[in-house]
Amino acid sequence: MDRLDPGRRSENMRRIRPRDTGPEMLVRKLIHGMGFRYRLHRRDLPGKPDIVLPAKKKVIFVNGCFWHRHPGCQYAYVPKSRVQFWTSKLEGNRQRDIRNAELLNQMGWHVLTVWECDTTDMARLSGILRGFLGNRNEAGAKLARKNQ
Numbered sequence: 001m002d003r004l005d006p007g008r009r010s011e012n013m014r015r016i017r018p019r020d021t022g023p024e025m026l027v028r029k030l031i032h033g034m035g036f037r038y039r040l041h042r043r044d045l046p047g048k049p050d051i052v053l054p055a056k057k058k059v060i061f062v063n064g065c066f067w068h069r070h071p072g073c074q075y076a077y078v079p080k081s082r083v084q085f086w087t088s089k090l091e092g093n094r095q096r097d098i099r100n101a102e103l104l105n106q107m108g109w110h111v112l113t114v115w116e117c118d119t120t121d122m123a124r125l126s127g128i129l130r131g132f133l134g135n136r137n138e139a140g141a142k143l144a145r146k147n148q
């Protein structure tokens with residue numbers, strides 16, 4: 001039962017999604033539900049990552065598709081007026097993101113970017129997070145196997 005035309009649907013998606021539910025809150029909730037401990041917005045790390053898992057040396061950025069120019073995403077458009085201003089501003093954001101991720105990698109951190117539009121599909125988002133974070137009890141599980 002999908003009777004909305006595509007234009008209407010994306011309009012609805014825009015309305016119900018980003019700011020109302022808060023993509024970052026959603027990601028935090030999921031991670032918490034998986035039993036991970038994290039810290040928020042560590043200022044001493046490049047780009048001030050939204051979510052930091054110090055024990056795993058992993059950081060997560062929850063990025064808005066528009067401001068951070070999600071490649072190939074419908075929300076990563078350039079406004080029709082003041083095109084030059086927006087292009088250089090948004091491109092600047094993107095370059096900064098790339099630089100920060102490189103710095104974090106050099107410091108030994110693993111970086112995941114969750115895009116705003118990833119947060120519409122909970123099952124998919126959970127899969128992405130699980131894939132990145134792995135098993136919470138990795139060390140414990142390994143030990144248990146050894147002792148069997």
Ligand SMILES: [Zn+2]
Pocket residue numbers: 065070073074075076115116117118
């Ligand atoms: Zn996107």
